[in-house]
Amino acid sequence: MIFREVPAEAREGLAWILDQSFRGLYLWHARKTLRSVSWVREATQGGATLGVTMSTMLGKATGYVYYAAVVPSQRARGVGGLLLDDAMQFLRARGASEVFVCTRADNTPSVRLLLSRNFTRIGYHDLARSRGFASTARLWMRMVVAPGEKVYRISLSADA
Ligand SMILES: CC(C)(COP(=O)(O)OP(=O)(O)OC[C@H]1O[C@@H](n2cnc3c(N)ncnc32)[C@H](O)[C@@H]1OP(=O)(O)O)[C@@H](O)C(=O)NCCC(=O)NCCS
Numbered sequence: 704m705i706f707r708e709v710p711a712e713a714r715e716g717l718a719w720i721l722d723q724s725f726r727g728l729y730l731w732h733a734r735k736t737l738r739s740v741s742w743v744r745e746a747t748q749g750g751a752t753l754g755v756t757m758s759t760m761l762g763k764a765t766g767y768v769y770y771a772a773v774v775p776s777q778r779a780r781g782v783g784g785l786l787l788d789d790a791m792q793f794l795r796a797r798g799a800s801e802v803f804v805c806t807r808a809d810n811t812p813s814v815r816l817l818l819s820r821n822f823t824r825i826g827y828h829d830l831a832r833s834r835g836f837a838s839t840a841r842l843w844m845r846m847v848v849a850p851g852e853k854v855y856r857i858s859l860s861a862d863a
Pocket residue numbers: 724725769770771772773774777778779780781782783784785805806810811812813815816817819
């Protein structure tokens with residue numbers, strides 16, 4: 704499996720994976736993010752794309768994975784986990800000492816994926832206690848945490 708960054712001009716060619724992975728407002732936002740996010744990375748095998756991640760830095764040492772999506776026929780084979788590993792490694796190389804991901808609580812594959820990579824759920828108030836309300840509010844807004852979504856975090860320095 705090969706992991707690589709997808710240049711801006713090639714991103715639209717991955718929209719079909721989003722079409723098969725998200726619905727409604729999530730699909731609209733994922734497609735919008737595909738065009739505008741800092742980094743899109745793909746996993747390929749034999750020239751075929753198996754899945755994508757979209758990520759950015761939210762601060763000097765804070766990485767964020769907006770979306771991970773695996774082609775339906777390739778799911779539950781470890782691709783999502785490897786894509787997330789790749790995104791974390793990529794963000795770490797850009798200075799991230801922590802990475803955040805949001806997901807709906809009822810998205811079992813996504814929650815299981817995060818738990819399999821040692822992400823832990825963090826609530827707004829818990830985070831605000833350690834870094835202050837203003838900073839947490841800014842972070843929450845930049846992550847675009849939707850109703851029904853939960854925030855997961857991993858400390859890369861501690862879990863490296
Ligand atoms: C979430 C998603 C990316 C996971 O990708 P994947 O390639 O299927 O995940 P993996 O095969 O690497 O599995 C990772 C872990 O999640 C678990 N998992 C994956 N799919 C699961 C399912 N349907 N039910 C329960 N657990 C599941 C695996 O068992 C594994 O855990 P383990 O290592 O403890 O065994 C994929 O399901 C997907 O693209 N979903 C649609 C888009 C989406 O919801 N993205 C996430 C929000 S941005």
